[in-house]
Each structure stands twice: as C-alpha cells, then as structure tokens.
Amino acid sequence: MARPVTVPAEHPAPAAPAVRHRGLFLALMCSVQFILLVGGTVVVVSLPAIRADLGLAPAQLQWVLTAFSLTFGCLLLLGGRSADVFGRRRLFLAGLFVFTVGSLLCAVASDAGLLIAARAFAGIGAAMASPAAMSLLTTVFVEPRERSSALGMWAAIGAFGATLGNVIGGVLTDMGGWRWIFLVNVPVCLLAFAVAFFVVPAIRPEHRQRLDAVGGLLVTLGVAALILGLTELQVYGAEPRTWGTLAAAAVLVGLFVVSQARGADPLLPLGIFRHRTSFAFLFVLLTAGVGIGAYYTSSLFMQETLGWSALRAGFAFVPWAATVAVTARLVSRNTHRVGPRLLVPAGLVLCAAGAGLLALGLDSSTGYAGGLLVPFLLLGLGSGAINVTCTVTALSGVPGRRHGVGAGALNSTQALGGTLSIAVVAVLTTIATERALAGGGSLTVSTLAGQRFALLVVAGVALAGAVLAAIVLPRRLAGPAQDDEDVLLARPPAAPLP
Template sequence: MDVTADPAPPAVRGTGLFLALVCSTQFVLLVGGTVVTVSLPAIGAELALTPGQAQGVLTAFMLTFGCLLLLGGRAADVLGRRRLFLIGLAVFAVGSLLCAVATSAGPLIAARVLAGTGAAMASPAAMSLLTTVFVTPRERSRALGMWAAVGAIGATLGNVIGGLLTSVGGWRWIFLVNVPVCVLAFVAAFSLVPAVPRVPGQRLALPDGLLATGAVAALILGLTQVQSGAVLLGAGLVAVAVVLGGLFALLQARSADPLLPLSLFRTRTATAFLFVLITAGTSIGSYFTSSLYMQDTLGWSALQAGLAFVPWAALIAVVAQVVSRNLHRVGPRLLVPLALTSVAAGGTLLALSLRPGATYLTGLLPAFLLLGLGTGAAGVACTVTAMSGIPRRRHGVGAGALTSTQAVGSALAIALVALLAQLGTAFGPAGDAVAATLAGQRFALLVASGVALLGAVLAAVVLPRRVPPPAGPGADVALSPPAATPLT
C-alpha cells in the first residue's frame, strides 16, 4: 500500500507567470481539438478528402486525447510532472507541424493522432502541477477557476480562431501557429515550472491504462456509429466498452497499486465527477445544437456562428473568477444546483427560440448568457470540489480522470443530442423538412435541459456543503477508510 506522505509544495519563482503558462497551454491544447471544424471544407478541397477521411481528420485528435488522458495522468505521477509536461508539449508541437505539411489524408490523420497523444500527456501534467503549487483552499480555487475558464473559452472559441486563421493565411496556419507557441512555452517551463519529485513506489500500470483506454475508445466510437446510423455496430462497441470498463474496475479493486484507486470515489467530494459529466454534456449538447441551427436554418457561416458564441465564452470567464473567489463561502451544495438550473433555463429558452426567423439579440443571446452563467459556475465548483478529495501525489491521474470525464461527457452529449434530434423530427409537421428539423432540435434541447434540472436536484442532496481542505496523506490507500469529507 502507498502510504507515502504528500510532499511539500514546490517553490515557484513567479506564481502569476506559472499560472499563465499552464492555463495558456491548456487553451492551446483544447483549441487544437476544435479548430479544424471550420477549416475542414478547405482541407477537404485541397487534399481531396472523402467523407470518411474528413471525419477521421475531425475526430482523430479528440478521440486520442480522450482515450489517453487517464494513462497520461498516471505517467505524470510516475515519470515526473514537469518532465511529462515538456514531453507532451514537444509531441504536440511535432504533431501540429506534421499536420501543417501533410499532403494527403493518411499523414494528416496520423499527425492528428500524434498531436492528441501529446495533448493527453501535457494536459493532466499541467493541471497536476497547478494543484501541486497552489495548495491552500483559496489559492487552489482561484487557480482552478482560471484553469476552468480558460479551458471553456478554448473549447468554445476554437471555431472562431480556425475561421480567422483560415481566412487570413489558409488552413495550414491553424496547425503552424501551435509550433512557436509550444516552443515559447517549452522554454518558459524551464524557469517557471518546478521540478516536482516523482512519486516513489508507483508503477505506470500499463495494462490498467490499456483497459481504460480501450473502454473509452469503444464508448466514443460506439456513440459515433450510433449517431451516423450504424446502430448495431454502435451498440456492440458500447457493450465492449461496458465489459472493458467492468474489467478495469475489477482490476483496480484487486490491485495493491491501482491506476485509479476506487477509494477516491467513496466521498462526497468525488460525486462532483458526476456533475462534471452532466455540466459538460448539457452545455456541449446545447452548443452543438445551436451551431447546427445557426448554420443550417439561419444560413450563417461557420465563422459567424462561432462569433455568436463569444458572449457565452466571455461570461464563462467572468463567472469563473467570481465563483473561484467565493466558492468556499457559498459551498458547492448551494452553488452547483443554482448553476445547473441556469443551464436548464438556458437550454429551455434556446429550444423555444428555434424558429426560421429568430434574431440573435432577442432569441439566442439571452439563452447563451444563461448557459454561460451556469456553465462557468458549475465548471469551477465541480472542478475544485472533485480535486479537493485527491492527494497531491495522485493529482496527475486525478487530473486525467477529470479531463477524461469532460471529454466523455462531450462525446456522449453530441451523439445523444444528434440521436434525440433525429427521433424528435416525428413531432414536426409531415412534409416540412425545416419544421421537422427544428422540432427535433427542440426535443433534444428540452431533454438535455431536463437532465440538467435533475442534476440540480441531485446536487442539492449529495454534494458537500463546503469544499474541504485538500486530502491528507494516505487518503488514497486502497484498503483504508476515506479521509476526505464523509458521506454523512
């Protein structure tokens, strides 16, 4: 059993510059996943991509990123967080450069996979470095608030950035711009990022990581197949994901040094992982549906649709900072239900606004503001609460688990919202394709809003009233009782 005490927080030359470095790195990594969406037509035209190849270019990064996060987090704990952060940056930069110079589909997809692998190493390493440096409750809340805000903005504004770069310099610049940014971050890391000692006595747990990776990959691929109409294949892949996930849980329960100690999930703080999933799913579902509506029904360009989300992203940034400064006074049990209620209200208002002649200021903008308000508040509160129950020596794998939860929630939401929208077309008038499509989108949004509202009720019951101090030494020992906030 691992009973090693948590190390003292490392000394950092400039905490503000350090925070800016790790958060800006997360921004670049998340933009890397969504930036190709707007540029895909230009890429497809130049490289003569088939529809299947275009889908591969779109999903290769996020699929790799989502699948390898847990293993990347454990590697950060075992191999050293600064070391893996630097390696991840280098791999992401090389992958981006290879994307920029690709001349056909195969090399481009392979390069996207390489970039996703680098991101899966750098992202959990960066987050675990952040929570290792900022150890007091107030400092950690503010740092994680910045982290959550920057991540949400990066995921939201990827389309805008992709559209601007493609319009100005061509699609290859959406990848080329990552190279100098990563080089600067790599150089800055040597002076700003502390060398956190490796956790002694831990193994990489590669078999465990491969099981977790296979489970996440099968789930995401299965949902993608269901979304595209291959229901039987998709259901089979989801079944494989369930089996692999069950084997992973069994292995963790029996291992003396598990990749993801199950005892970490026996506390009230761990229930925040569920609400990370709900928040990511409902907000991305609304984002995905409204993006389709603006482009397919209102006839906006992808860049125009991306710019429409700027107020949403800006409000997330503002709310995240306010919440991070007041979370320890208000508490997640009060804040998260209010935030998810705002998400539910925004989704419902958005559903009611979907019509052929809707205007942005009176129809979409109010819904986007409610969604941004709820997403920003819930994202910070759930992130801080979830990480508070994880000892510092486990922060790499904890960060990987948290980010993987967000990625799976997003993939799950897109697939389910698309399926619900397809089923919901039955509520529209026969013979009117536009009206049927809008009816399906309304149905999907209302279901997502219902999930957010149910999440609000559940959060008011299971989340702790206050965020506890960071978990102490031995809190993650597999056979010991939980040392964080009790369930009673």
C-alpha cells in the first residue's frame, strides 16, 4: 500500500525580501503617502486665489477639487491589482513619476481646463503609487508585530497629512501664491524617486497573473459614477440626473461583482472577503465616514458661523491630527495583544462621544478651547485607534500575493467612506436647516440646528457601529492568510491504494 503524502495545512509566513535600510524604506513609504494625501486636500484653502487668478466659474472650481479625488478613488483598486501583476516597485515608481508630472502641469496651468486635467492626471499617479506602497510595506515587514508597527506609522502619517493639507495650502498660498502648492511637490517627489531606486526591493510576482481588463473597466466606471453621483447630490440635490447617475453606478458595480465571481483570475478575488477579518473593510468605510463627516461640519461651522479664515480653521484641526498620529502609533504596538473586538468598538465610542459633544457645543459664541478642542481630541483618539486596527485586521485576511489588490480595496473603501459621508451630511444639514427656517428660525440659528442634527446622526452611526464591531470582529488576529490554491490539506485516502 502506498503511503499517503502529508502536506502541511499552512505554509510558514514568506521570508521578507532583503532591504538594506529598513528604517529609510519605512520613512520613504510613509513620506510618499503623506505627499499623496496632502495632494488631495491642499487645494481647498487655495480655491479663492485660483478662482481670482484664472477666472473660474463655480462649477469649474468644484471640479478643481473633485478631479483628483475622482481619478484617485475610482482607480485605486485597479492600481492595487496592477501592483500584484506588474510588480510593486515598478508601479510605485511609475505612479510617483505620474504624480510628479501632474503636479508640475498643475503649477503651470493657464486655464481651468488644463488645471482640471492636470489634477485628474495627478490623481491617476496617486492611485498607482499608494496601494503599491502599502503592499510593499506588508511584503517587507512580515512579522505580525513588526507589520502592525509599520502600518501604524503609515496610518498615522497619512492621517496627519490629510488633515494638514489645509494648513500647508494656506501657508504656501500666502507666501508665494497658489501655484506653489503644486510646484513644491516636484523636487520632493524627485528626491523620493531617487531614494526609491536604492531602498525599494524589486519583488517579482509569485504567480503569473493577468489584469482582468473587463473587471477593471467595470469597477472604474462604477466607482466613477458613484463619486459623480455623490458630488451631484451635494451640488444639485435629489434631482433626476443625480438618481440616474447613482442607478448607473449600482448597475456597473453589480456587473463587476458578477464578473469577479465568475472570472478565472478576477481583479478582486471575492475569496479575500470570506475570512472574518474582512469585516474590517466595513469599519474602514464607517470610520472614514464618521471622521470626515465631523471634519466637514466643524469646518463649515468655524468659517461660516464663527467667521474664521480657512487658514485659521486649518490650524484648529492640528490637535485632531496630532492625536490621530500619536494614538495610531501606540495602538499599532498592541493590536495583536488586545485584538480588534475591543479596540474598534472603543474607538467608535470615542468618535461618537466626540461628535455628540461637538453637536452640543455648536453655538455662535462657542470658543475653541471650550467647545471644539475636547471633541477634536476624542475624534482623534477614536480615529487613530480604528484606522490602525482595521488596516492590520483587513490585510491579515488577504494572502501575500494579493496584498496589492487588498491595499487598493482598503484605500478605495476609505476614499468612498469620506465621499459618501460628505454627501450624506450635506443633505442632512440642508433638510434640518430648511425645517428650522420653515418653523420661523433665523438663518444662523437654523444653520446651527442643521449642523447639530447631522453631527448627532454621525454620533448615532458610530454607536451602532460599535455594537456591530463587538459582535462580528474576531477577538484576536491569526497569522497571514493563504490562498486556497497554495494550501493542500492532508487527508488520508478513503480506501487502500494498490
């Protein structure tokens, strides 16, 4: 009788590629993420200066802001998959180069069309570089605690950059003009590009894969239609054109899911969501929505009700950003010891408390220290804890050769959560404001009532998310996931073989 061959049920974690300067490598990946996220928000404060210089119409001004987030958000998943197929180092360098060229074109744009096109082009580069950088991190830092620490630094620096974009934009615009918010990226990105040649390892894909052009087209068009629909919801309200765009997005995303379920080598293998850790993607979406919703509402309150300049309002968010950065760093060291079932609900409760206190403190006489600082600190504590925990948890269920597409899915979820929350919060604020006006309230009082209502809804969603997280998230994180095709379970034959 032939002896059955036994194959281990789980492979050991793959060896990390050799990187000579691991500290420099981590600093480079985090710095590039900082630059990319600043690139998305840095333009907000500079919009009045851009409008005055180029003579932009309101609709054109909106597209200067939206063009980057549109291409960035809808191409993240395709960028992540491309990193798995063509090589993470190669796509990281290509994305950084495209982003640099896009920034230079923005700086020299002479009219609205060129500026909007250049912003979209820079977003394409960011969609290539960002998921490639995250997947490089998870490939180089293999040991669970080391990976958690690296992802904690990544999340902390990224959150800090996204929040500081307004401050950086205001300072550069005041010092040298709006073109400097784009021009400063060029030497910084060129330096990062040069350093990357020496510290980023060339990692060949372990398996031959194809790109799945049909899936890429469907998801790109679907996410683009969704972002467009949400943008139209903010600008035009619940008009037929808005619902038509959102319906088209639903159809395209549905077709994408069907194609992924039936495809031989899909763009987004649905199997990566079969692990319990995949619930973390949901809480990435939820946390982005809660944080951006509170950020958006409080920014409007400071500028429209309190009369603060955009630059002053940007500086007001620095404690929030600093708290996110510090909390993310501390939590990253304890994610595997404490576990997501405790950390994520605790973070969402803190976010709910921050949003609730912010709602109660909104008043025309509100001071920063008395009404805004404590809620900002609570929101920073909660967001910092959740961002790291959910990033580590979500990617722990993604096989190593799929880390590029996993990173793309994670970033897409975060971007979608922010876009969705702004649209929903804007609609809720408008509805509640109109009801208050109909009841005889003044414009200022009615606007504050609308903002309070939106923030209370945000707090309620965070509390509901905390309850859900305590139920569905795993108590502890397991080791790296394996592909079904890479794992053979030892099973003795049912009958003797001759």
